[in-house]
Amino acid sequence: MQKTEMKNLVWFRNDLRTTDNTVLHEACKTGNKIIGVYCFDPRHFEIDKFGFKKTEKFRAKFFIETIHDLKEQLHQLNIDLLVFQDLPETVIPKICEEHHITDIYLQKEWTKEEVDSEKLVKSKTEHLNWHHINNQLLFHPEDINFEIAKTPQVFTMFRKKLEKYVDVRQELITEKQVEDNRIENNTIIPKLADLGFKDFEMHPHSAFPFKGGETEGLSRLNDYFFNTKKLGFYKKTRNGLIGVDYSSKFSPWLANGSISSRTIYWNVKKFEKEHFKNQSTYWLVFELIWRDYFKYVSMKHGNQIFKLEGILQKDYDWSTSQTKIDKWINGETQSDFVNANMNELKETGWMSNRGRQNVASYFAKELELDWRIGASYFESLLLDYDVHSNYGNWMYVAGVGNDPRDRKFNVQLQAERYDATGKFRSIWLQPSLF
Known part of the structure; x- marks a missing residue:
C-alpha cells in the first residue's frame, strides 16, 4: 500500500488536548491522513462493586465540556473528532474498516481497565499497526x-x-493538516441526560468554578x-x-x-x-x-x-460497616471538619488537598474502613480523579503504600490549624445548603 493511501486513527482517552500531545504529534508527522475518535464508554457510568457510579455528574459534565473543546481545537488543525457513546471495541473496528485505517495511535496506559479495553479493540484490529506512546x-x-x-x-x-x-522534554507543537484531511462527521457529543444525569448548576461556593477543556x-x-x-x-x-x-x-x-x-x-x-x-x-x-x-x-x-493489602502487602483488620460508610459520605461523623469536607465534595465534586488527607485518614485510621471503598467514592465524585494519584494517595494514608511512617491525622488539630476561625466549616455545615 502506498503511503498516500495510509490513514492514522488517534484514539483519545485521557490525553484530551492538542497542545503538547505526543500521540497526536507522532500521528501527524507521518504525513498520513488523520482521524480522531473519542468514546464515552458506558462502562465508565456503571455501578462498581462498592455501589458507586464510576463517574458521577461532576466529572461527566467536565468531560462533555472537554470533548466539545477538543473537537474545536482539532477542527482548527483540520482534523475531525468522531465522538460515540458506545464501547470502543464496538466502535473502533467499524471506523477502521470504513475509513481504511492502517495505524492506531494512542496514549500508553498500564492500569487494568485501560489495558483490558485496548485488548478488546486489538482483538478485532490485529492486522493494524498499533503505536502506544508515553504522553502523561x-x-x-x-x-x-x-x-x-x-x-x-x-x-x-x-x-x-x-x-x-x-x-x-520540550513541549511539542502539532502542525495544521491539509484541508483535504477533513471527513464527513455526523457524530454528536452526548448531553448529560444521555449519560443518565440531570443537568445542574455549579454550586455558588465551589472552589472550582471552571469548565472542562484545553x-x-x-x-x-x-x-x-x-x-x-x-x-x-x-x-x-x-x-x-x-x-x-x-x-x-x-x-x-x-x-x-x-x-x-x-x-x-x-x-x-x-x-x-x-x-x-x-x-x-x-x-x-x-x-x-x-x-x-x-x-x-x-x-x-x-x-x-x-488490592486491600496494598503494595506493602500489610494485613489489617478492615471494616465494611455500611453505617459508618454512610455517615462518612453524608457528613455525619463525629468530626465537624471531616463532615464539612465531605459535604463540599458531595455538592461540588471538589475537595482541597488538606481536606482529602484528613477525610481519607479518618476513614482508614479512625473508622478502620476498607480504604478501597473510600478510594472508589473519590473516583466517583472527584472532578480530578486520576487512577494513579487516587489509589497511590489512598494507600499512602491507609498505611499500605509509600509512607513508611504509617501516620494518622489528628483531624481536630488539623481543623484548629487550617480552619482556625471555623469559616470553612460554617460554609459547608449550613443546613440551608442541603
Missing part, C-alpha cells in the same frame, strides 16, 4: 536514570534521583501565573480550604489530559525567567513530581495498587 509524564520513561522495577519506595529518593539529573485549562494557567502572579504565593496558600486561588486547581485538566505536566513545567520556568523564582515556583514543580511518582509506582506494582 513529566519525566519520560526513556530518560529516567533507574529501572522502573527499581522505582524508589520513598518519594524523596525518587525526587532526588530526577529533579537535578533528568531533563524535562482552552479553559490554559486560560487558568495564564491567569494564575502571569495575570495575578498567584504562583509566587503557592507554597503559602496551598493548604487553604476556601476560594479559587488557594491552589493552582490544575488537577482536573491534568487528570483528563487537557493540559500536560510539561506545559505547566515550562510555564513555571518562563515565569521564573520573566518575574522571579522562589519556594512557591519550586513547590509547584515539586507537586508535579509527586504526580509522576504515583504513576511510576503503579507501573512498578501493577494491579497491586488496587
